[in-house]
Amino acid sequence: MNSQCFVTSIHKEWDIVAARQMGRELAKKIGFGTVDQARITTAISELARNIYLYASKGQIKFEVIESLEQKGIKVVAEDSGPGIEDLSQVMEDGFSTSGGLGAGLPGVRRLMDEFDIISEIGKGTIINTIKWVR
Amino acid sequence: MNLQIHIEEGNDKSHVHLSGEIDVYTAPKLKDALIPLTSKQGNTIEVNLEQVKYMDSTGLGVFVNALKSSKENGSKLKLINLQDRVLRLFQITGLQEIMDINATIRGVNE
Amino acid sequence: MDTKSLNAQDYIDLVKAYVETQDEKTLYDAEQIAKSFIKNNILPEEIVNLHIQALLEIYPDLKDDIQASMKFLLEAMIMYGLAHQEYQQLREKQLEIKSEILVAARMQQMLLQSDIPKTEALDIGVISVPANQMNGDYHHFVKGKDGSIGIAIADIIGKGIPAALSMSMIKYAMDSFPENLMSTDTILASLNRVVERNVDPSMFITMFYAQYKPNTGKLYYSSAGHEPGFYYNSHSNNFEELEAKGLVLGVNPDTTYMQYELKLEKDDSIILLTDGVTECRREEQFIEREEVLEVIKHYIHLPAQEAVNQVYRHFERLQNFQLRDDFTLVILKKIV
Numbered sequence: 001m002n003s004q005c006f007v008t009s010i011h012k013e014w015d016i017v018a019a020r021q022m023g024r025e026l027a028k029k030i031g032f033g034t035v036d037q038a039r040i041t042t043a044i045s046e047l048a049r050n051i052y053l054y055a056s057k058g059q060i061k062f063e064v065i066e067s068l069e070q071k072g073i074k075v076v077a078e079d080s081g082p083g084i085e086d087l088s089q090v091m092e093d094g095f096s097t098s099g100g101l102g103a104g105l106p107g108v109r110r111l112m113d114e115f116d117i118i119s120e121i122g123k124g125t126i127i128n129t130i131k132w133v134r
Numbered sequence: 135m136n137l138q139i140h141i142e143e144g145n146d147k148s149h150v151h152l153s154g155e156i157d158v159y160t161a162p163k164l165k166d167a168l169i170p171l172t173s174k175q176g177n178t179i180e181v182n183l184e185q186v187k188y189m190d191s192t193g194l195g196v197f198v199n200a201l202k203s204s205k206e207n208g209s210k211l212k213l214i215n216l217q218d219r220v221l222r223l224f225q226i227t228g229l230q231e232i233m234d235i236n237a238t239i240r241g242v243n244e
Numbered sequence: 245m246d247t248k249s250l251n252a253q254d255y256i257d258l259v260k261a262y263v264e265t266q267d268e269k270t271l272y273d274a275e276q277i278a279k280s281f282i283k284n285n286i287l288p289e290e291i292v293n294l295h296i297q298a299l300l301e302i303y304p305d306l307k308d309d310i311q312a313s314m315k316f317l318l319e320a321m322i323m324y325g326l327a328h329q330e331y332q333q334l335r336e337k338q339l340e341i342k343s344e345i346l347v348a349a350r351m352q353q354m355l356l357q358s359d360i361p362k363t364e365a366l367d368i369g370v371i372s373v374p375a376n377q378m379n380g381d382y383h384h385f386v387k388g389k390d391g392s393i394g395i396a397i398a399d400i401i402g403k404g405i406p407a408a409l410s411m412s413m414i415k416y417a418m419d420s421f422p423e424n425l426m427s428t429d430t431i432l433a434s435l436n437r438v439v440e441r442n443v444d445p446s447m448f449i450t451m452f453y454a455q456y457k458p459n460t461g462k463l464y465y466s467s468a469g470h471e472p473g474f475y476y477n478s479h480s481n482n483f484e485e486l487e488a489k490g491l492v493l494g495v496n497p498d499t500t501y502m503q504y505e506l507k508l509e510k511d512d513s514i515i516l517l518t519d520g521v522t523e524c525r526r527e528e529q530f531i532e533r534e535e536v537l538e539v540i541k542h543y544i545h546l547p548a549q550e551a552v553n554q555v556y557r558h559f560e561r562l563q564n565f566q567l568r569d570d571f572t573l574v575i576l577k578k579i580v
Contacts, residue, residue, distance in 0.1 A: 034318060035293045042322045093330045093337075107326045165446065190569075191401035191450075191519065198495055199446035227450060227469035228491035 006062040010079075016048040019060045026062050027073055031133050040073060040131055043111040046103050047077035047127060055081025055124065065130065072132040075112070080124040087119060136160065138185075139167045147178045153185030156193030165196045172204040172211060179204070184215035194223055201233055212236065251280055252294055259298040285332070287325035292318040345405075349377040352408050356415055361387035365458040367579045368393075369548030371556045372572040380407035381518045381572040384418060391458045397574055398451040399470065399518040410443055414451075428453045428466040429501040432490065436468065436501075439494035448494040452516055456508070456576065463508055466501045468493045471519045474537065476544055478511035483537050486514070513548075514576040515540055520569035548575040 006026065008019050023044040027037045044060060051058035058079025065072045084090050093106050105127075109115040114130040137160035140151040148171045156164055171179045179200075183189075197213070204211040216224070216237040224230040255277055262270040281291060296314045299306055356379075360368045372381055380401075386394035398414060400407040417438045421431060431453050439449055452470040456463050469492030475484045490501045508514070517536075539558050543551040552573045559571065 033293075034296070034315065035289050038289060038319050038322050041319075042326075093333050103323065103326045106330065110326060110329050111322075191399070195401050195446040195448060198448055198492075202445045202495075226471060227448075228489060229469070229495070232491065232496065 004064045007059055009057075009059045010048050010051045011057045013052055016045060016052060019048045020045050023060075023062060023073075023075065026064065027131075030064055030071055030073055032073070032131070033134075036131065036134070039111040040075070042103065043108045043129060043131075044075055046105075046108050046111075047075065047129075050105070051077060051079045051081070055079035057081075058124070070132050072113075072130050074128070074130045076129070077127040078124070083121040083123055083125055084117075084119040085121060087117060091117075137163060139164065141167060141171070143171075146176050147180065150179060150181045151185070152181065152183055154187075156186060156189040156196070158190065158192045161192040161196050164193070165199060168196060168200045169203055172200050172209050173207045175208040177209040178212065179209060180212045180214060182214050183217070183220055186220055187217060189220045189223060191223070194227060194229065197233070198229065201229075210234070251277060251284070251286075255291075255294050256298040256301060259295065260302055263302055285329075287328060288321040289318050289325050292321050345377050348405070348408070349374075349379075352378060352411075355412060356382065356384075358384045361385050361393055363387065363391065363393055363458075365391070365578065365580055366393060366456060367548040367577040368395075369550070369552040369575045369577075370573070371552040372570070373556065373560075373567060374570045375520070375567040378405055378408040379570050380411070381520065381570040382411045382414060383572055383574060384415065386418075393456045393576075395454045395456075395516065395574060395576070396451060397470070397473075397516045397518065397572060398449055399520075399570070399572075400449050401447060406444075406447070410439075410447065410449065413438065413442055414449065427503050428455050428464050429503040432466050432468045432493070432501040433499065436491075436493045436499050437497055440497045443494050448492040450492050452488070454514065454516065454576075461508055461578075463506045463514060464503055465506070466490060466503050468499075468501065471517060473514060473516040474540070475506060476513035476515065477509075478513070479509060483515075483541065508578045510578055510580065512578050513544060516574040516576075518570065518572040520567065520571040544575075548577050551575050 006022060008015065008022055010016065010019060020041050024037055024041045027040045032040065048060055051060075058077065058081065061074075061076040061078065063074040063076070065074050090105055091109070103111070105117070108127070108129060112129040112131045114128075116128040117125065118127075119125040137152060137154040137156055140153075142149040142151075150168065150171070152164070154160065168179070168181070171177060197211075200211050203209075212234045213224075214236045216235065221230075221235070221237045224233065224235060258270055258273055258277060262274070292314065296311065296318070299310070299314065360370060368385075370383060372379060372383055374380070380399065382396070382398040382400065384394075384396040388394065396418065398411075400410050400414075414435065417435055418431075421434065426434075432451060435449075435451065443449075449468070450470040451468045452465065452473060453467075454463055454465040454473075465486065465488060467486075467488035467490045469490060470488075472488065473486040475486050476482075477484065486504075486506075488502065488504050491499045539555055540551075543554040545551075546554065552575050555573055556571060560567070
């Protein structure tokens, strides 16, 4: 397995755009189609917005995953914010999209193929996501 | 199916004017408005039901709740100007005997 | 996967056809294909993408700026795709909850089912229909060893599941009472203490408890704030309200109740009901109690079960078959 890594930090709203751009270019390079590029970018956008709104500081990490069988992109969002108290509530459908707040974390989970979240109160949150090239 | 709640708060007296219908949909709103008033010790809460033309048993439940809360917290709950139909509910349920109800009875068609 | 790719090519072909002919038939086909997309959970962004492919096939030298604008549309559709998926999920969840409630409602019915006791003294009819799936009305029959018949009819305020849950409490409390040793007023006083200890402050229960003793031919009854029932005097062909005073259950732990009695003659009837019967509404108009009586009067000569069924049918029709409240009606007719 061979991997490349890129990191961009988020603390202004403008950084969200930069993260989107970086993710989209990487996704294109790896060989994702137009629709998946847009989905990955939207997921990155949501992750970055969460950091900007709730943690004020954090970073988005991109990694190209390449093995013999498959190729993909790993997007990791890390922040040192307040952490999430009730994960199952945050992952529940029905609040964010209809309220116009955005896709929320359930949306990110739908946009990507793999999703994992670890959060500790007072320490921060790490979200790992992967999308595979179909 | 709508209920307007208007509250005037004085020093140790609150006037609550209700208008509309008190049913399963509007009862929670009334409860949220009424219970905090009854939890203030020494407060007298006068609820004017002149403009309430319909109330169901859920609405009665809110007043039972408010009565219990006022007893616990040393406040006074008073209902005034009930229409016949609403007053009848308090009569049937026996609540009229244990609540301070001053019904200057008005007709439904008023 | 196969149908998906098949549909994809169909879509492209249809766009091509429409650009050439611009006829209604092709638009109708578009409607059909959209239905199959929805059925297969194809998201809007994928359709936009298909459309871009179609455009590129029809116009191989499609201008870059048009392509860019289509990509812009695709990007905007991603959120709609997510909202659509979420909606689907919520719909499934709703179905799940619905079927769960159905199971609970069936269980409730089984737990609380109270068969009409066999007795030579009375002809008894009962109907109880919930407005929603769970019934907040309750009725219960007990037959004592001395042939006495106890009837409880109750209305739990509030609707749905919380009401249904407190009903089980009532049933088990009543089952624990020593059989027919108790008078109707002591039954209500004991129930009141149980309810007062166990319910939310904004909840209460109204109950009418009646006992018929064949050896005296008398009906004994007490009311805890329940909608008054009626006494039908067959001799004078008149209805009278069964007046009984008493506070609802669950408000004050020290409440006491009164027991009333009434001598029944052959063919006299007792009508017990919940306020779902008297609170029937026609459009925005209420039905007065006198009107309810009129309807009951019309059917009172029928056997008890048939009479309650007919009365129910009348009010069901009146409310356009949409009950606003749980409806329970009991008729007792003295036959010997």
